[in-house]
Amino acid sequence: MNAHKSAKLTVAEEKALHEERPDVAEWQLRLYVAGQTAKSIAAFENLKRVCETHLAGRYSIEVVDLLVNPRLAAGDQILAVPTLVRKFPEPIRKIIGDLSNEERVLVGLDVHPRQ
Amino acid sequence: MARPKKTTKTSLPEAPGLPKAPTGIQGLDEITGGGLPRGRPTLLCGSAGSGKTMLAAEFLVHGALQYDEPGVFMMFEESAEELAQNLRSLGVDLVRLQKQNKVAIDHVHIERNEIQETGEYDLEGLFIRLGHAIDTIGAKRVVLDTIEALFSGLPNHAVLRAELRRLFRWLKDRGVTAVITGERGEQSLTRYGLEEYVADCVILLDHRIADQVSTRRLRVVKYRGTEHGTNEYPFLIARNGISVLPITSMRLDHEAQTERVSTGIRGLDDMLGGRGLYRASSTLVSGAPGTGKSSVGASFVDAACARGERALLFAYEESSHQLLRNMASIGLDLGRWERQGLLHIDASRPTLHGLEQHLVHMYELVRELKPSVVVVDPISNLTMDRDDRLLKPTLMRLIDYLKQQGITALFTSLTSDMAADVADSQVGVSSLMDTWILLSNMAANGERTRTLQVLKSRGMPHSHQVREFVMGDGGVDLVDVYLAGDRVLTGTARVSQVAQEQAASDLRRRDHDRRLKELANHRKAIDAQIAALNAQAEERAGEVEFAIERERLTAEGASARARANAQSRDVPPPRPRVPSATPAAETPARKGAR
Numbered sequence: 001m002n003a004h005k006s007a008k009l010t011v012a013e014e015k016a017l018h019e020e021r022p023d024v025a026e027w028q029l030r031l032y033v034a035g036q037t038a039k040s041i042a043a044f045e046n047l048k049r050v051c052e053t054h055l056a057g058r059y060s061i062e063v064v065d066l067l068v069n070p071r072l073a074a075g076d077q078i079l080a081v082p083t084l085v086r087k088f089p090e091p092i093r094k095i096i097g098d099l100s101n102e103e104r105v106l107v108g109l110d111v112h113p114r115q
Numbered sequence: 116m117a118r119p120k121k122t123t124k125t126s127l128p129e130a131p132g133l134p135k136a137p138t139g140i141q142g143l144d145e146i147t148g149g150g151l152p153r154g155r156p157t158l159l160c161g162s163a164g165s166g167k168t169m170l171a172a173e174f175l176v177h178g179a180l181q182y183d184e185p186g187v188f189m190m191f192e193e194s195a196e197e198l199a200q201n202l203r204s205l206g207v208d209l210v211r212l213q214k215q216n217k218v219a220i221d222h223v224h225i226e227r228n229e230i231q232e233t234g235e236y237d238l239e240g241l242f243i244r245l246g247h248a249i250d251t252i253g254a255k256r257v258v259l260d261t262i263e264a265l266f267s268g269l270p271n272h273a274v275l276r277a278e279l280r281r282l283f284r285w286l287k288d289r290g291v292t293a294v295i296t297g298e299r300g301e302q303s304l305t306r307y308g309l310e311e312y313v314a315d316c317v318i319l320l321d322h323r324i325a326d327q328v329s330t331r332r333l334r335v336v337k338y339r340g341t342e343h344g345t346n347e348y349p350f351l352i353a354r355n356g357i358s359v360l361p362i363t364s365m366r367l368d369h370e371a372q373t374e375r376v377s378t379g380i381r382g383l384d385d386m387l388g389g390r391g392l393y394r395a396s397s398t399l400v401s402g403a404p405g406t407g408k409s410s411v412g413a414s415f416v417d418a419a420c421a422r423g424e425r426a427l428l429f430a431y432e433e434s435s436h437q438l439l440r441n442m443a444s445i446g447l448d449l450g451r452w453e454r455q456g457l458l459h460i461d462a463s464r465p466t467l468h469g470l471e472q473h474l475v476h477m478y479e480l481v482r483e484l485k486p487s488v489v490v491v492d493p494i495s496n497l498t499m500d501r502d503d504r505l506l507k508p509t510l511m512r513l514i515d516y517l518k519q520q521g522i523t524a525l526f527t528s529l530t531s532d533m534a535a536d537v538a539d540s541q542v543g544v545s546s547l548m549d550t551w552i553l554l555s556n557m558a559a560n561g562e563r564t565r566t567l568q569v570l571k572s573r574g575m576p577h578s579h580q581v582r583e584f585v586m587g588d589g590g591v592d593l594v595d596v597y598l599a600g601d602r603v604l605t606g607t608a609r610v611s612q613v614a615q616e617q618a619a620s621d622l623r624r625r626d627h628d629r630r631l632k633e634l635a636n637h638r639k640a641i642d643a644q645i646a647a648l649n650a651q652a653e654e655r656a657g658e659v660e661f662a663i664e665r666e667r668l669t670a671e672g673a674s675a676r677a678r679a680n681a682q683s684r685d686v687p688p689p690r691p692r693v694p695s696a697t698p699a700a701e702t703p704a705r706k707g708a709r
Binding site: 005032034036039043046066067068070071073074076079080081082083089091092093094095096097098099100104107108 | 221223224225230231232233235237238239240241243244246247265268269427476655
């Protein structure tokens with residue numbers, strides 16, 4: 001739970017940063033979740049870890065809680081949760097699931113792992 | 116469980132058992148006894164192009180427009196524009212409905228190649244989208260078309276199945292009436308076995324081609340907790356949407372009319388108790404080629420138009436113009452009725468549509484034109500080489516419909532030349548008809564004669580005689596029967612009989628004339644005699660009077676002379692003698708004269 005709280009904060013920071021300087025983030029990611037379920041928490045933590053490892057300083061993460069904003073689901077054609085959407089760079093890519101498999105997340109995001 | 120929740124939902128007053136949500140689709144509500152199970156999901160399965168989406172969309176649109184039940188249409192295959200276009204062809208403005216918050220549309224689209232899967236997930240996103248749409252417009256109806264598309268979009272079928280099960284449960288809990296469409300599978304009803312999850316009501320659509328003519332069919336495979344029609348029912352996607360045709364209206368409750376209408380053939384009216392057919396009855400006119408079926412139909416139409424009624428003629432053998440020309444040749448000017456707008460001739464090739472399509476086309480025309488008389492010429496062409504069994508239910512539906520509308524119908528039916536067994540050849544529909552008129556060709560004495568007989572006519576006395584049927588410049592008529600011994604004479608035999616009778620009557624007439632003339636002559640002779648005798652009598656009377664006069668004058672002369680003589684001698688005449696002598700002489704003479 002602690003981890004999650006800190007994660008929340010980080011997201012807020014990231015979001016604020018992204019809004020101030022939209023051009024700053026090379027990787028714009030959006031994570032759709034439905035409430036704070038175990039899966040969504042796991043997904044966020046996994047994502048955070050991957051990003052910190054491979055995309056440190058070059059990414060922004062926006063978390064959308066569909067329970068709060070249900071109408072946002074249609075825009076990105078969200079069915080499954082959690083779903084990670086790579087908004088930028090284009091093309092849009094989606095990764096569904098709790099992102100527990102780092103390799104597949106990297107493949108999905110088309111990120112070349114840092115050695 | 117969802118069950119207890121169901122009981123709290125308002126039910127239709129006409130369905131005391133299971134609450135139902137009417138689809139508003141013609142015929143389907145009849146089959147299902149009021150509609151789909153309210154507050155439960157219904158599975159609609161069928162192969163590609165069988166009309167699933169259309170039926171589901173109509174269910175939703177009718178709900179929004181007619182039953183004040185807004186609906187959510189969640190599409191997995193078509194886009195919203197495509198659906199709107201399809202519905203526009205049926206006269207439904209989907210965009211307007213969306214603006215009025217009566218219909219919400221959500222196009223769920225997943226691209227398999229842009230999705231990567233890692234770890235656990237669920238389809239809560241779908242639930243949220245659907246739930247949001249339902250809440251936004253207060254939807255009572257939901258359509259998921261075709262949710263199976265998810266199977267190709269999401270790799271993990273185990274998750275998907277679990278989620279679908281949850282989804283249907285969730286839909287029940289929400290209390291929405293849902294229609295879920297599914298593609299027809301090889302072995303099962305749906306390719307991915309959705310029937311496993313949706314157990315309340317399953318409707319199967321089918322699209323079959325027989326002899327290059329397609330027919331759509333609908334069957335209620337399962338409807339838990341209620342009675343339903345179990346047959347396959349043909350249905351059509353017509354101009355105004357889907358209409359399902361129940362075999363019959365399942366009841367025979369049309370009112371019987373007592374009014375009679377003329378068939379347009381005086382002789383035939385005479386055979387039918389002198390007053391023609393009952394209004395709203397159905398009549399079959401069957402016969403071999405060239406027996407005059409079309410002419411009977413045309414006469415019937417002509418008579419109706421002459422009464423000022425509207426008539427509708429379906430011609431499946433001749434074009435409208437050809438029919439008009441041919442009927443004009445026997446003195447039936449149908450063209451003037453067409454110009455007056457009383458007659459509508461609908462000529463088409465039977466192969467143009469399937470049987471059911473024809474039927475719906477007929478329905479539409481009848482609804483539009485509201486004729487009082489309908490003629491189908493001929494019904495036998497509608498089947499071509501197809502199974503006759505199909506024709507009977509189709510006709511039954513048509514007859515039922517026409518009867519309910521109070522329309523008098525006449526169907527002609529072609530029987531093959533070789534058909535020896537009359538009753539067998541009537542495409543099995545004769546039992547549906549109130550009146551059956553058989554036209555046949557009789558070959559005897561080296562010639563062919565058209566004959567007409569009334570095989571049956573319900574509810575009226577009718578002649579059992581075979582009449583000769585003639586077509587001439589003055590239309591169609593029946594010739595009076597000539598009985599010679601135990602035989603009805605037709606054709607030449609009849610003509611010769613007529614000639615014989617004509618000759619005999621000529622002879623008789625001459626004889627009478629002669630006798631009358633004789634009598635007149637005789638009378639003249641007598642008159643002459645009377646005149647002669649009268650003349651004789653006159654003559655005699657004249658003679659007598661003359662004689663008397665002469666005698667009187669003679670007597671007067673004598674007495675005058677005597678007086679003169681006496682005066683000249685101044686001697687009074689001897690008074691006592693002469694006066695007594697004169698009257699004595701006069702009296703007898705006067706008496707004789709008188």
